[in-house]
Every structure is written in structure tokens, then in C-alpha cells.
Amino acid sequence: MLASNIAATSYVDNTVSGGSTYSYKITGKDGTGGCESTQSTCSEATATGLCTLAPTFAGLTTATNAAGASCQANLSWSAASPGCSGPISYNVYRSTVSGFVPGPANLIGTTNSTTYNDTNSLINGTTYYYVVRAKDTGNNVIETNTVQKSVVPSGPVTLSTLTETFEGAGGFDNAGWTNQALSGATIWTWDATQSQTPTHSWKSTSLTTVSDRVLVSPPFGVNAGTTLSFWHTFAFESATTCFDGGTLEYTTDGVTWTVMPDANFTAGLFNGTVSSSFSNPIAGKRAWCNGTIGAMTQVQINLASLAGNTVRVRWHAGDDSSVAVTGWFVDSVTIANAGVAGACTPTASGVDVTGRVFSSAEGRGVRNAVVTITDENGNAHSTVTGALGTYRFAEVETGHTYIVSVRSRRFTFAPQVVQITDNISGLDFTPEP
Numbered sequence: 001m002l003a004s005n006i007a008a009t010s011y012v013d014n015t016v017s018g019g020s021t022y023s024y025k026i027t028g029k030d031g032t033g034g035c036e037s038t039q040s041t042c043s044e045a046t047a048t049g050l051c052t053l054a055p056t057f058a059g060l061t062t063a064t065n066a067a068g069a070s071c072q073a074n075l076s077w078s079a080a081s082p083g084c085s086g087p088i089s090y091n092v093y094r095s096t097v098s099g100f101v102p103g104p105a106n107l108i109g110t111t112n113s114t115t116y117n118d119t120n121s122l123i124n125g126t127t128y129y130y131v132v133r134a135k136d137t138g139n140n141v142i143e144t145n146t147v148q149k150s151v152v153p154s155g156p157v158t159l160s161t162l163t164e165t166f167e168g169a170g171g172f173d174n175a176g177w178t179n180q181a182l183s184g185a186t187i188w189t190w191d192a193t194q195s196q197t198p199t200h201s202w203k204s205t206s207l208t209t210v211s212d213r214v215l216v217s218p219p220f221g222v223n224a225g226t227t228l229s230f231w232h233t234f235a236f237e238s239a240t241t242c243f244d245g246g247t248l249e250y251t252t253d254g255v256t257w258t259v260m261p262d263a264n265f266t267a268g269l270f271n272g273t274v275s276s277s278f279s280n281p282i283a284g285k286r287a288w289c290n291g292t293i294g295a296m297t298q299v300q301i302n303l304a305s306l307a308g309n310t311v312r313v314r315w316h317a318g319d320d321s322s323v324a325v326t327g328w329f330v331d332s333v334t335i336a337n338a339g340v341a342g343a344c345t346p347t348a349s350g351v352d353v354t355g356r357v358f359s360s361a362e363g364r365g366v367r368n369a370v371v372t373i374t375d376e377n378g379n380a381h382s383t384v385t386g387a388l389g390t391y392r393f394a395e396v397e398t399g400h401t402y403i404v405s406v407r408s409r410r411f412t413f414a415p416q417v418v419q420i421t422d423n424i425s426g427l428d429f430t431p432e433p
């Protein structure tokens with residue numbers, strides 16, 4: 001319904017977009033408002049005025065780590081369709097916070113292409129989240145998709161074996177391991193009562209309240225020869241039914257986690273499925289259940305089905321609403337034939353803007369002209385042209401719209417407005433006639 005309770009016998013709909021055809025039906029009500037007529041016949045009208053429709057756009061399709069010497073993320077998407085005249089340009093937004101709201105503060109670039117290579121101040125190992133939105137440059141309307149993809153920039157990848165004994169200071173030999181509660185407050189603990197190599201493991205202590213917690217590996221590249229193994233011992237409620245338990249999951253996008261398929265195990269497969277009876281957060285998942293604490297046993301998994309992906313795995317323990325026994329000890333993780341990334345070098349925080357100031361279209365360079373670059377907040381920097389009329393601003397922050405203006409005693413130049421997303425050369429000025 002567009003509008004209601006209109007006393008007049010006419011109505012102006014100013015929510016329409018020029019060029020689009022709309023269909024209308026009306027109903028009438030009696031004085032009490034309690035009785036409503038059937039709908040009128042349908043009447044169509046094509047709106048005049050500005051076309052105000054947003055482009056139709058599915059959002060970002062891929063975001064990948066370039067894995068080169070300097071940090072870079074490569075984004076791509078399928079072309080948007082303009083709702084009005086077009087042409088389309090794309091805004092690229094970036095944040096280190098998942099679920100961020102795209103806006104001017106996190107706009108890092110614009111492009112007319114369906115790809116964007118981000119080299120702007122990326123830091124090795126940091127997770128960046130991207131959203132791309134389409135803009136109709138004919139009416140400046142930006143659509144509002146929320147499709148988000150993440151990238152963790154790294155350097156070149158080499159084949160290696162990741163060995164984690166959980167003996168290093170703080171519980172980890174390698175960087176990138178994390179541990180958190182997903183529900184309840186209790187996390188995994190570094191433990192010296194059970195171990196395989198030689199004195200420590202990580203323990204999930206089972207609780208008598210609904211809760212779950214994860215121990216998460218660093219990301220690693222998977223190929224056809226990549227395998228995962230670890231050692232563990234566990235004792236979960238109960239001896240016969242899988243009320244509490246622990247599962248193993250993987251993610252290829254850092255967002256969605258999937259239980260490791262039974263078919264991937266070559267030793268030590270899950271021995272049950274978690275009960276759905278008492279609110280266990282991992283209810284219904286294949287898991288390790290029951291058990292008694294004793295000598296650790298090895299689990300072996302073939303990861304070939306995940307080849308081509310960058311993967312994290314996590315040990316995910318879940319407890320139902322009552323009764324707990326000891327819990328789960330995990331040790332000695334080996335990921336063989338993993339793709340291990342070196343560090344990339346952070347890219348520069350700013351770009352170069354260069355050009356020349358000319359005395360006429362075919363003329364000479366104008367020396368000693370004052371060139372000023374001003375951002376949308378009024379922050380300005382000035383420089384003076386050299387003998388050939390050349391100027392250069394270094395370390396200009398990207399993602400902003402700047403006004404570049406020129407002052408000269410002999411000539412008048414129109415200012416230029418530029419959206420700066422990358423190095424700009426050839427931003428030249430010739431005098432107004």
C-alpha cells in the first residue's frame with residue numbers, strides 16, 4: 001500500500017522514478033473506516049522527471065590474496081545493470097571489522113572495471129573485509145548490497161609441514177592459533193596433565209551448562225597431497241549416548257564452518273552424532289563421543305577434497321544442559337604438504353599525483369605556479385611548479401575526493417576534481433581562454 005486515509009479525491013505520488021511505468025488501484029472506506037470497497041480498476045502512468053532507480057548488482061564475487069612480495073588483494077565481480085541511463089562505476093569499501101557499514105569513511109577506491117586490485121596500506125596477516133557497490137553515474141544513485149568477502153594478505157606460498165606441539169610459551173609453537181568460547185564463558189586451557197609431545201596439550205573442560213568453544217588453527221593452503229593429523233583423548237557425557245562431544249570443522253572463507261566429512265578420515269574417525277535432546281550447540285554434528293581418558297590416539301585426515309583452498313580447521317567442543325565428565329585433550333597437530341605463506345611487505349600508505357601546468361594547449365610549462373590539493377575536509381597542501389611546469393604531490397591518501405587548483409600571475413586555470421584511488425600522472429592544466 002502506497003498511502004491511506006486520503007480525504008481528497010486526488011493524490012500525487014512523488015516516490016516514482018522518471019521513465020518507469022506504475023500501476024495504481026484505489027479503494028474507498030465509509031465514514032467509520034470499518035468498511036472498505038473492492039479495488040478499483042487498474043490505471044497506469046509513466047512518470048516524468050529524473051530517473052532515480054539504483055543499479056541492479058549482485059555484489060562482490062571473489063576476493064583473493066595475491067600472495068606476492070608486496071601485500072595485495074584482488075577483487076572481482078560481475079557487471080551491474082543500470083536502472084537508469086548509466087554508465088556504471090563501482091565503489092570499493094574496506095574495513096577490518098566484519099559486518100561493517102559501507103560509507104564514505106571506508107571507501108578506498110572507485111573503478112569502472114569489474115576488478116579492483118587493492119594495494120593500499122595492506123598489512124601482512126590482517127583480515128580485511130570488502131564490499132563493492134554499483135553506482136549509476138547518470139543519477140549518482142548507489143545500490144546497497146551487503147555482500148562481504150574477506151582477504152588475509154600474505155607473501156608467496158611454499159610447500160611445508162606445519163608442526164604444532166603446543167609446547168611454546170603461551171601454549172603455541174606457531175603464530176595464528178586462537179581459542180574462544182562461542183557460547184558460555186569457558187575457553188580451552190593449556191594443560192599439563194595429558195600430552196603426546198612431551199608435556200602439554202590443550203584441554204576443553206566439559207561443563208554442566210549449554211556451551212561450546214573452539215581451538216582454531218592458522219590458515220594454510222591445501223593441495224592434493226595435504227594431510228592433517230593430531231593426537232587426542234576424551235571422556236564425554238555419557239558412556240552410551242552422545243550428550244556432550246567434540247567435532248572437527250574446517251572453513252575455506254573464514255566465515256562458514258563445515259564438519260570434516262567422514263570420507264576424509266583415514267584413521268580415528270568420529271564415533272557418534274551429538275544428541276539433539278538437551279540444547280547442545282553442536283547437536284546433530286558428527287563428533288567424538290563417550291570415551292575414557294587414557295593414552296592419546298592419532299587421528300589422520302586426507303584434505304585432498306579441499307585442494308585449492310586456504311583452510312583453517314578448528315576443534316569444536318559442545319556441552320548440553322547437564323552432567324559433565326572430563327572433556328577433551330588435543331595435542332601434536334601435523335599438517336603435511338601444506339601451503340605456508342611467507343610475509344608480504346606492506347604497501348605504501350599514499351600515492352603520487354603528478355602533472356604539468358602549461359601556458360596554452362601547445363604551450364610551454366609554467367614555472368613557479370602554485371598548485372594546491374585540498375581534500376573534502378579542507379586539508380590542503382601546496383607546491384610550486386618546476387622549470388618545465390611540473391609538479392608532484394607524494395603520499396596522497398587514497399579514497400578521497402580532492403580539488404586540485406593552480407594559481408599563477410599570468411594565467412587563470414579551472415580547478416580539477418579528482419577521486420584518488422591510485423597513482424595519478426598527467427593531471428595537467430592549461431589556462432582558461
Ligand SMILES: [Ca+2]
Nearest residue numbers: 165197198200
Ligand atoms: Ca604437546
